[in-house]
Amino acid sequence: MSVPYKIQASEDLLVGGKAGGKASEKIPVIARPFVSDRAKKTLDIIEKFVEEECIPADTVYAQQIGSGVQERFASHPAVIEDLKKRAKELGLWNMFLPRNHFKEGAGFSNLEYGLMAEYLGKSGTASEACNCSAPDTGNMEVLAKYGTQAHKDRWLKPLLEGKIRSAFLMTEPDVASSDATNIGLTMHKEGNDWILNGSKWWSSGAGDKRCEIYIVMGKSDPQNSNVYRQQSVILVPHDTPGITIHRMLSVFGFDDAPHGHGHITFNNVRVPDSNMVLGAGRGFEVIQGRLGPGRIHHAMRSVGAAERALEYTIARLNDPRKKPFGKLLSEHGVMLTRVAEARCEIDAARLTVCNAAIMIDTKDAKFALKEIAEAKIFVPKVLMKVLDEAIQAYGGAGVSQETPLAKMWASGRTMRIVDGPDEVHLIQMGRNENKRGKFCLEKIEWQKEKAKEMARAYGLEVRDVLQLDRQPSKSKL
């Protein structure tokens, strides 16, 4: 074993037994027929790896990062490399690349990986340990799906090996980026090169010293009459002259080091045309292709985070040292109702993600747009509610560094914004639902007419069920 610690957990304590069954036994009934025996076995290994190695390693990782912005964004905690070695030994590597689209991955379906991502979402280190962390996952999908052989050799290969990291640069400080037609970073062609000027922020992962490649969206053809053909996506090596990482952005005060979220400027950055992804003017195609399965990965990790928050709640409810008004929290009825509500909502959230994953696996991501949007919108709301109740159960400790809940709340809250804010998905879903407007109206009118016709066939005249037909008359008293 490469990780230098010895404490072994009893099988009964962390997985299986008292934990309510192993991961493979907790797969929702409707999803079971779609999960292979190999995936079930892997799921059990992941559960054990996350509970026994990654979650304890989270604390070590936080300490190994160090202090001060320069140190934190230059650090590479040793514990993560040990976890990566361990994950490889256990066969837990690159599970995210779905088998029906990519030969490079571990050969699982979106559903199978979704179930695994739930466990990864319980720990801050588990996703990177298994080379399954965002934004690298989405970026590797872009390179695997649209990259040339040269792109794959130079960047996909080391990414798949976990040797380098990557960032995706779309969002800009000066425009409303939830509408990507606004993206303004300019791209001018000069000979065989593109010259990039502009600025980006929320470039997640750019703080990491190992981040070698930026996937950048810019405006290459601003005059094109089709606003969805004005953008391109190009691969920019991180050390290209003209790039400056000005600062890192915080998330409710957390810096997410060493990964972080960069604010970056491009000043006459020169990139060869051969770095263009898919071709000039096809940026929208690339970003849309990137986000389908990625959204359900986020959602499923959020289900795992919600499960962990519920475990914390239950632990606090049964802590014998802390008895407000002479009783355990679990003896105060309101707390048990909250636990029960959380159980219902987490289970519903998991089903929503499984449904989207099965839809992607059996059809494709385009066909599953509604189901993906449902998961993207619904799950973070459940996570926020469960976390909020968990924090409440801990009182002051809940908002502090005493538990992981405050940090989990900060990360969870961003899920309603990242990959497009909720409103964008809701409006699209609402519009699609509303397409049935004429049909719903006509059907209901038709059903009313049909009711009258049926009533006549029974010799009745249709009347309101509460029809009174009473005429006011003077009292005879």
Ligand SMILES: Cc1cc2nc3c(=O)[nH]c(=O)nc-3n(C[C@H](O)[C@H](O)[C@H](O)COP(=O)(O)OP(=O)(O)OC[C@H]3O[C@@H](n4cnc5c(N)ncnc54)[C@H](O)[C@@H]3O)c2cc1C
């Ligand atoms: C932690 C974190 C990590 C991120 N990582 C990345 C990354 O790696 N790469 C990257 O490119 N970006 C990243 N982002 C940026 C993220 O994708 C954007 O913040 C998001 O797309 C919204 O864009 P915006 O911030 O420009 O908000 P705006 O577009 O200005 O929107 C602001 C608000 O307007 C409202 N709104 C928007 N559209 C509508 C509408 N149609 N109807 C009604 N209301 C609407 C919403 O409430 C929205 O929150 C990250 C963000 C966070 C917080």
